Amino acid sequence: MNILNAIFRFYVEGFRRMTLGRTLWVLVLLKLFVIFVILRLFFFRPAMQGMTIEEKQQHVAQRLGIPLDK
Amino acid sequence: MDPSLIDWSRAQFALTAMYHWLFVPLTLGLGVIMGIMETIYVVRGDEYWKRLTQFWMKIFGVNFAVGVATGLILEFEFGTNWSNYSWLVGDIFGAPLAIEGIIAFFMESTFIAVMYFGWEKVSRRFHLASTWLTTLGATISAWWILVANAWMQYPVGMTFNPDTVRNEMTSLSSFFTVAFSPMAITKFFHTVMSGWLTGAVVVVGISAWYLLRRREERFARSSMLVGSIFGLVACGLVMLTGDTSGVIVGRTQPMKLAAFEGLEDGSEHAPLTIVGDMKIPNMLTILATHQWTGFVPGINDILNGGYKLPDSTTALSAEEKMSRGTIALEALTLYRSAKNKGETEKIEDLRTRLQENLPYFGYGHIRDKHDLIPPVGLLFWSFRIMVGLGSLFCLIFCLLVFLQYRKQLTRWPLLLHVAVWCIPLVYICSQAGWICAEVGRQPWAIQDLLPINAAVSALQSSSVRVTFFIFLVIFTLLLVAELRILFNVVKKGPQIDETTSPNT
Numbered sequence: 001m002n003i004l005n006a007i008f009r010f011y012v013e014g015f016r017r018m019t020l021g022r023t024l025w026v027l028v029l030l031k032l033f034v035i036f037v038i039l040r041l042f043f044f045r046p047a048m049q050g051m052t053i054e055e056k057q058q059h060v061a062q063r064l065g066i067p068l069d070k
Numbered sequence: 071m072d073p074s075l076i077d078w079s080r081a082q083f084a085l086t087a088m089y090h091w092l093f094v095p096l097t098l099g100l101g102v103i104m105g106i107m108e109t110i111y112v113v114r115g116d117e118y119w120k121r122l123t124q125f126w127m128k129i130f131g132v133n134f135a136v137g138v139a140t141g142l143i144l145e146f147e148f149g150t151n152w153s154n155y156s157w158l159v160g161d162i163f164g165a166p167l168a169i170e171g172i173i174a175f176f177m178e179s180t181f182i183a184v185m186y187f188g189w190e191k192v193s194r195r196f197h198l199a200s201t202w203l204t205t206l207g208a209t210i211s212a213w214w215i216l217v218a219n220a221w222m223q224y225p226v227g228m229t230f231n232p233d234t235v236r237n238e239m240t241s242l243s244s245f246f247t248v249a250f251s252p253m254a255i256t257k258f259f260h261t262v263m264s265g266w267l268t269g270a271v272v273v274v275g276i277s278a279w280y281l282l283r284r285r286e287e288r289f290a291r292s293s294m295l296v297g298s299i300f301g302l303v304a305c306g307l308v309m310l311t312g313d314t315s316g317v318i319v320g321r322t323q324p325m326k327l328a329a330f331e332g333l334e335d336g337s338e339h340a341p342l343t344i345v346g347d348m349k350i351p352n353m354l355t356i357l358a359t360h361q362w363t364g365f366v367p368g369i370n371d372i373l374n375g376g377y378k379l380p381d382s383t384t385a386l387s388a389e390e391k392m393s394r395g396t397i398a399l400e401a402l403t404l405y406r407s408a409k410n411k412g413e414t415e416k417i418e419d420l421r422t423r424l425q426e427n428l429p430y431f432g433y434g435h436i437r438d439k440h441d442l443i444p445p446v447g448l449l450f451w452s453f454r455i456m457v458g459l460g461s462l463f464c465l466i467f468c469l470l471v472f473l474q475y476r477k478q479l480t481r482w483p484l485l486l487h488v489a490v491w492c493i494p495l496v497y498i499c500s501q502a503g504w505i506c507a508e509v510g511r512q513p514w515a516i517q518d519l520l521p522i523n524a525a526v527s528a529l530q531s532s533s534v535r536v537t538f539f540i541f542l543v544i545f546t547l548l549l550v551a552e553l554r555i556l557f558n559v560v561k562k563g564p565q566i567d568e569t570t571s572p573n574t
Binding site for chain 1: 128131132135136138139140142143146147149150151153154157158183186187188191232233234235399400402403406520524527528529533537540544548551555559
């Protein structure tokens with residue numbers, strides 16, 4: 001427990017003493033919000049979402065097995 | 071397939087990858103330079119070097135904070151825009167990317183905390199170890215990403231399973247074949263060393279800026295000394311690994327090499343084109359084969375086939391490859407149909423037919439043999455920008471090291487100005503290198519196995535276009551924020567008391 005406590009205090013004190021780091025953390029958190037909340041939820045839905053494994057196999061096999069100009 | 075969908079999907083991926091690549095090389099290079107500076111601090115016990123290291127750690131921190139997680143967007147794009155590709159390569163990409171995530175990322179993120187928070191909390195040696203381990207973590211991370219990329223350029227170690235429609239790693243040895251393929255090894259070293267070069271150029275450029283303004287002079291001279299010697303070493307290593315890379319590309323992706331050179335017809339004594347009609351006789355043969363005499367195929371040779379390959383077999387023409395690719399596609403469709411109908415007598419025959427023609431699988435999707443030629447003009451000039459700027463950096467590092475040895479650095483302000491301007495140039499050089507690697511692979515997403523038109527998901531072109539512009543806005547804002555913070559840090563300077571120690 002002492003080790004965990006020391007690690008916890010190490011991080012807490014480290015974050016408290018930050019100067020430039022505060023600005024950078026704001027930037028990082030903002031960016032992560034944009035990436036994981038806005039982009040991931042609204043713009044990047046996996047194209048084969050909702051398909052079973054067999055359906056995915058069949059979908060890709062059909063797509064790859066037929067020459068695109070035919 | 072809507073051609074604009076392919077173009078927008080490619081443009082979006084290129085934009086994201088290029089943006090991500092703005093941050094990675096500086097992380098790799100500056101990490102080593104910080105490690106060297108802190109090692110000097112620990113060995114000498116001189117606080118001045120500690121302050122020096124701390125300043126460069128600030129620059130590292132800004133770059134790291136803006137760059138971190140931008141690579142994740144690429145993974146989103148794999149699933150959304152390139153779903154066929156993702157399914158086909160899932161097994162190959164899964165292992166390296168998972169290892170990258172688990173080992174390298176956690177290693178990097180754990181020790182980076184000690185690096186920034188631990189100056190007064192842990193011993194000097196533990197802190198030094200943390201700095202080096204952060205850099206090592208970033209480098210290992212780069213290794214796995216480059217293994218995945220190298221596999222797309224030179225797909226080895228996998229078995230195509232027509233039942234799952236995936237390239238699978240079936241044994242531990244196939245994992246090692248993927249992880250340590252010659253392409254992966256050279257790509258790793260060439261890319262990481264180019265990151266070292268970027269770090270050195272940035273350190274030298276910022277130091278030159280201080281020297282031109284006659285401020286922080288002692289700090290700038292110390293940083294310039296470390297940066298320029300390290301840069302010179304990095305230049306040598308980049309040239310060495312670039313040379314090895316050229317031989318491997320010549321052997322495994324001859325069309326890419328021919329496009330770099332704009333070489334239409336090959337020869338046993340192929341010249342290296344500088345620009346226009348300026349050529350060095352026989353040099354391309356020497357660089358591509360490491361032999362005095364050796365056939366380097368041109369674009370027409372690769373399309374027409376008939377020349378001897380390094381393994382003494384005869385190269386097939388594009389038409390033959392396209393014909394065998396069509397057989398492979400048909401065999402896949404018939405195999406799956408036979409399997410569904412339970413026609414066991416046909417299954418083995420079709421599987422054999424598929425395996426025999428599998429090396430040409432992707433050619434079944436090529437409509438015109440001229441589609442196999444990547445954009446020659448873009449590659450020709452990107453290659454020259456990369457090599458030309460790399461040579462310029464070597465020259466500048468040589469001059470800087472020499473002038474520092476002669477103690478005449480500030481007598482050459484023009485050279486210091488050039489060193490400052492090298493900062494944007496090293497990024498152009500680095501991006502040009504990736505254009506060579508990735509555009510040179512076109513039309514392939516996976517060399518010979520999957521062209522981009524078959525790899526792309528069937529999406530609305532307009533939705534991909536919208537996200538492209540959303541990214542453009544987000545990336546531009548982030549880049550502006552980073553540059554503003556960076557410029558402020560540099561303008562503020564290291565704020566070192568330059569009289570604290572005589573040991574420089």
